[in-house]
Amino acid sequence: MLLDAAREAAAEAVGCRADELVFTSSGTRAVHAGVAGALAGRRRVGRHLIVSAVEHSSVLHSAEVHEADGGSVTQVPVDRGGAVDPAAYGDALRGDTALACLQSANHEVGTEQPVAAVAELCREAGVPLLVDAAQSLGWGPVEGDWSMLAASAHKWGGPSGVGLLVVRKGVRFSAQGPVDERESGRAAGFENIPAIVAAAASLRAVRAEAAGEAARLRELTERIRARVPGLVPDVEVVGDPVRRLPGVVTFSCLYVDGEALLHELDREGFSVSSGSSCTSSTLTPSHVLRAMGVLSEGNVRVSLPLGAAEEDVERFLEVLPRAVAAVRDKLGAPVPGAVVREADVLVVDSLGKRCPIPVIELAKVIGGVPVGGLVRVLSDDEAARLDIPAWCEMRGQEYVGEEPAEKGTAYLVRRTA
Amino acid sequence: MLLDAAREAAAEAVGCRADELVFTSSGTRAVHAGVAGALAGRRRVGRHLIVSAVEHSSVLHSAEVHEADGGSVTQVPVDRGGAVDPAAYGDALRGDTALACLQSANHEVGTEQPVAAVAELCREAGVPLLVDAAQSLGWGPVEGDWSMLAASAHKWGGPSGVGLLVVRKGVRFSAQGPVDERESGRAAGFENIPAIVAAAASLRAVRAEAAGEAARLRELTERIRARVPGLVPDVEVVGDPVRRLPGVVTFSCLYVDGEALLHELDREGFSVSSGSSCTSSTLTPSHVLRAMGVLSEGNVRVSLPLGAAEEDVERFLEVLPRAVAAVRDKLGAPVPGAVVREADVLVVDSLGKRCPIPVIELAKVIGGVPVGGLVRVLSDDEAARLDIPAWCEMRGQEYVGEEPAEKGTAYLVRRTA
Numbered sequence: 070m071l072l073d074a075a076r077e078a079a080a081e082a083v084g085c086r087a088d089e090l091v092f093t094s095s096g097t098r099a100v101h102a103g104v105a106g107a108l109a110g111r112r113r114v115g116r117h118l119i120v121s122a123v124e125h126s127s128v129l130h131s132a133e134v135h136e137a138d139g140g141s142v143t144q145v146p147v148d149r150g151g152a153v154d155p156a157a158y159g160d161a162l163r164g165d166t167a168l169a170c171l172q173s174a175n176h177e178v179g180t181e182q183p184v185a186a187v188a189e190l191c192r193e194a195g196v197p198l199l200v201d202a203a204q205s206l207g208w209g210p211v212e213g214d215w216s217m218l219a220a221s222a223h224k225w226g227g228p229s230g231v232g233l234l235v236v237r238k239g240v241r242f243s244a245q246g247p248v249d250e251r252e253s254g255r256a257a258g259f260e261n262i263p264a265i266v267a268a269a270a271s272l273r274a275v276r277a278e279a280a281g282e283a284a285r286l287r288e289l290t291e292r293i294r295a296r297v298p299g300l301v302p303d304v305e306v307v308g309d310p311v312r313r314l315p316g317v318v319t320f321s322c323l324y325v326d327g328e329a330l331l332h333e334l335d336r337e338g339f340s341v342s343s344g345s346s347c348t349s350s351t352l353t354p355s356h357v358l359r360a361m362g363v364l365s366e367g368n369v370r371v372s373l374p375l376g377a378a379e380e381d382v383e384r385f386l387e388v389l390p391r392a393v394a395a396v397r398d399k400l401g402a403p404v405p406g407a408v409v410r411e412a413d414v415l416v417v418d419s420l421g422k423r424c425p426i427p428v429i430e431l432a433k434v435i436g437g438v439p440v441g442g443l444v445r446v447l448s449d450d451e452a453a454r455l456d457i458p459a460w461c462e463m464r465g466q467e468y469v470g471e472e473p474a475e476k477g478t479a480y481l482v483r484r485t486a
Numbered sequence: 487m488l489l490d491a492a493r494e495a496a497a498e499a500v501g502c503r504a505d506e507l508v509f510t511s512s513g514t515r516a517v518h519a520g521v522a523g524a525l526a527g528r529r530r531v532g533r534h535l536i537v538s539a540v541e542h543s544s545v546l547h548s549a550e551v552h553e554a555d556g557g558s559v560t561q562v563p564v565d566r567g568g569a570v571d572p573a574a575y576g577d578a579l580r581g582d583t584a585l586a587c588l589q590s591a592n593h594e595v596g597t598e599q600p601v602a603a604v605a606e607l608c609r610e611a612g613v614p615l616l617v618d619a620a621q622s623l624g625w626g627p628v629e630g631d632w633s634m635l636a637a638s639a640h641k642w643g644g645p646s647g648v649g650l651l652v653v654r655k656g657v658r659f660s661a662q663g664p665v666d667e668r669e670s671g672r673a674a675g676f677e678n679i680p681a682i683v684a685a686a687a688s689l690r691a692v693r694a695e696a697a698g699e700a701a702r703l704r705e706l707t708e709r710i711r712a713r714v715p716g717l718v719p720d721v722e723v724v725g726d727p728v729r730r731l732p733g734v735v736t737f738s739c740l741y742v743d744g745e746a747l748l749h750e751l752d753r754e755g756f757s758v759s760s761g762s763s764c765t766s767s768t769l770t771p772s773h774v775l776r777a778m779g780v781l782s783e784g785n786v787r788v789s790l791p792l793g794a795a796e797e798d799v800e801r802f803l804e805v806l807p808r809a810v811a812a813v814r815d816k817l818g819a820p821v822p823g824a825v826v827r828e829a830d831v832l833v834v835d836s837l838g839k840r841c842p843i844p845v846i847e848l849a850k851v852i853g854g855v856p857v858g859g860l861v862r863v864l865s866d867d868e869a870a871r872l873d874i875p876a877w878c879e880m881r882g883q884e885y886v887g888e889e890p891a892e893k894g895t896a897y898l899v900r901r902t903a
Contacts, residue, residue, distance in 0.1 A: 094511030094512060094515065094647060094675065094678075095674075095675030095676055095678075096675070096676070097666065097675030097676065098511065098674070098675050101663060101664045101674065104664075105663070112817065120570060127664065127667055127674070127675075130664035130665065130666055130674070131664045132578050133664070134664045135664060221676070223676060228678075228680075229647075229676060229677070229678040229680060230511060230646075230647040230678035230681055232675075245663075246518060246522070246551060246662075246663065247518045247547035247548045247549055247550070247551045247650065248545065248547065249514065249543055249544070257512075257515070257544070257547070258511065258512030258513070258514030258515050258544075258649075259512055259513070259514065259519065259638070259640060259646060260646070261511075261512075261645075261646040261647035262646065263645075263646060264646065264647055264681075268861070298835050451586075
C-alpha cells in the first residue's frame with residue numbers, strides 16, 4: 070500500500086498514469102534501463118539513437134554501449150548557450166531512429182532544453198523521446214508530448230537510492246537483462262520502500278514550494294551572473310541567461326587552475342563543482358563545456374540548494390574575487406615557455422604544462438607580436454584545444470586553427486586586436 | 487572517506503580485500519552484475535553456466551537470460567533436504583564452464599550448501615564459483631576458496647538499497663551494460679552513501695553478536711522443528727535438520743490452503759511466508775520445494791528475526807494447531823469430486839479445483855480401494871504434480887506416475903498401506 074501510494078503521488082507530480090511509472094535504484098539506472106528497453110523494443114524499426122551532445126553521462130554511456138553493440142548514434146550539437154536547436158534535432162530523425170533522448174535542463178550550466186518543440190517533432194516522426202528530467206522535476210512537470218522520462222530523487226532533495234522511469238502506454242519497450250516480478254519487470258530487486266516513500270513525499274513537498282523558491286533562487290543566481298563579471302576580471306559566465314534552472318550558475322575564470330580555486334573556496338566554506346580538466350580524474354574538460362565551445366579553465370559551478378540564504382550568496386560574492394586573485398597570484402609568474410621567433414611566427418613551447426599555463430603564456434606574449442602576426446602555441450594538454458579558441462573569442466583575437474606538431478599540437482592565433 | 491571506511495569494514499566481514507568489493511543497489515543487482523560480468527569475462531573459455539536447482543530467483547533469472555542468449559545452463563539437483571551433493575556438482579563442471587553459482591544457504595528452507603567442498607572442485611577445474619551469501623553473511627564469513635560473492639544488506643538487518651559484490655583478484659570479469667567511474671566500473675549510479683555506511687555498520691554490529699544469537703535462535707527453531715509434528719497432524723518439516731541457518735524453519739501441512747493459513751496466522755499477529763502455489767501470483771509452487779520433492783501444500787516458512795523472543799515462539803506453537811485446524815475445517819467437507827470406478831481403477835475428477843483439494847479428495851477415497859488397487863486423480867492444478875507424490879511419500883502409498891489426460895493430467899496412486 071505504501072508503494073502504491075508513493076507511485077500515485079510521483080505519477081501525479083510527473084503528469085502520467087501510475088502504471089506508467091516504476092521506481093529504480095537511481096536516476097542512472099532509470100536512464101540505463103529506459104534507453105536499453107526502448108532500443109530493444111523498437112529494434113525492428115532500426116538501431117539509430119539520437120542524443121544531445123550535453124546529456125548526462127548516464128545517457129552518453131548508454132549510447133557508447135549501443136554503438137559498441139553495432140548501433141548508430143547521432144549527437145546533436147548545442148549552441149554557445151548550451152541548448153539544442155529544435156530544427157537541428159529534428160533533422161537528425163531518420164526512418165531507422167529507434168529512440169531520441171534529450172535532457173530537460175543541463176546539469177552543469179543549467180540551460181533548459183526546448184523539450185516541447187523536440188517532442189513535437191519526434192511525435193510527428195513516430196519516434197519516442199526519452200527526457201532525462203533529473204535536473205528539473207522538482208521544479209515542475211516536463212512540458213510537451215514526451216514518451217519516456219527518467220529522474221532521480223536526490224536531485225529534488227529526496228533520499229539517495231531512488232530513481233524513476235516513466236514509459237507511456239503505447240511505447241514499445243522490452244526490458245533488458247534479468248528481470249523479476251517487481252516494478253512491472255522493469256527494475257529488478259527488492260524495492261527500497263522507506264526511500265521510495267520518502268522520495269515521493271519529498272517531491273510533493275518541494276513542489277508545494279517550487280514556484281516561490283524558484284523565483285527566490287533565480288533572483289540570487291541572477292545576482293551572481295550579473296555581478297561576477299564586474300568583481301572578477303577575465304571571467305566568462307556560461308549557460309543561457311534566460312532559459313535556465315533557478316538554482317545553478319556557472320562561470321569560467323581565465324588564468325585560473327580550477328582545482329586550486331575549488332580548494333580556496335572550500336577553505337572559505339563553499340562547496341562548488343568544476344568542469345575544468347584539472348579537477349577531473351581523466352584530465353579532460355567537461356564534455357558539456359567542450360560541446361558549448363566555452364572556456365573551461367577556472368570553471369566554477371555554483372548550485373544553490375533549496376533554502377539557500379541570501380547572506381551566503383553575498384558572502385560568496387565577497388570571497389570569490391580574493392580567491393580568484395590568490396590562485397592567479399600563485400600562477401602569475403610562471404617561467405615563460407621558451408619563446409622562439411620563426412620568421413613571422415612567435416612560438417610558445419608549453420609542452421608538458423597543464424591548464425591554465427598554456428593560455429597564460431599565450432596571453433603574456435600576444436602583445437609582443439605585431440597586429441596581423443601569428444603566435445604558435447605548442448601544447449600537449451587536452452584542455453588547450455578548448456581553451457585557446459575560447460580565449461581568442463573572449464579577447465577578440467583570431468583563432469586560426471590547430472595542426473599536429475612534432476610533440477603535441479600547435480595552436481595558431483593571429484593578433485587582431 | 488565514509489565510503490572507503492564502509493568498504494574496509496564490509497571487506498573485513500567478508501574476508502576479502504577492500505578493492506575486491508563494490509557496493510550495488512541491491513543483492514539482486516549484485517547477482518545480476520556478477521553473473522553477467524563473469525560470463526562475459528570468460529566467454530572465450532565457453533558459455534556453460536552451472537547453478538543449483540534451489541538458487542534465489544536472481545540467479546535463476548540470470549541463467550534464463552544467458553540461455554535465451556545462446557548460452558547453456560546445467561541445474562544441479564538437490565536431495566530431499568535441499569542440499570546439493572558436491573560430487574554431483576563437480577560432475578557438472580566441463581571444459582567450457584565459464585561460471586558456477588551456489589548459494590551459501592537456502593532462502594526458503596534454510597539448508598546450508600557444501601560451499602567449501604564445491605569451491606574446492608571448482609578451483610581444481612579452474613572455474614570461478616560465485617556464492618550467493620545473502621542468507622548467511624550476517625552469521626559469518628563464507629568458508630572455502632570461492633571466487634565471487636554477492637550479498638544483500640537488508641538480509642543481515644541493514645537498510646534496503648544496498649548489496650555487495652566481491653570479485654577476487656585474478657577472476658576474469660567484464661562489467662556489462664553502461665558503466666561509469668563509480669565502484670570500479672561495476673555498479674553505475676550515484677552511491678547511496680548513508681545507506682552504505684549503515685549497511686557496513688550494521689554488518690559489524692550483527693557479527694559482534696552473531697555467535698550467541700545463532701545459538702539462541704537455533705534452539706528456538708529446533709523447538710519448532712521438534713514440536714510442530716506433535717502439535718499438528720499430517721505435517722512435514724522440510725530442510726536439513728542439522729546443516730541449516732539458525733533462524734529459519736519451514737514445514738508443510740497436508741490438506742491446508744497456504745493462503746488461508748497465512749491469513750489465520752496474520753490475524754494472530756504472526757507474519758510468515760509460504761511457498762505454496764496458492765500464495766504465489768503464478769499459481770505454481772516454490773521452485774525450491776519442487777526441486778526437493780517435498781510437499782508444498784500448506785507450506786509455512788517461519789523466519790525468526792534477530793532478537794526474536796522465546797515467548798513469541800511459544801505463543802506461535804500455541805496458535806498454530808488452532809489455525810491449521812480452522813483452515814482444515816473450512817476445507818474439510820468439500821463436495822467430493824465425481825468418483826467413477828473404471829475396471830479396477832477409482833477415478834477422482836478434481837479438474838478445476840486447486841491445491842489442496844486434489845490431495846484432500848485423494849486422501850478421502852484411498853481407503854475405498856483394496857490394497858493393490860489404483861486411484862487415478864485427474865487434476866489441472868500444477869501443484870498436484872508435486873503434492874500427490876509428496877503425499878504418497880508421507881503416507882507410504884505408491885506413486886505410480888502421471889500421464890496426460892483428455893483434460894489436465896492423470897496422477898496414478900496404488901494403495902499399498
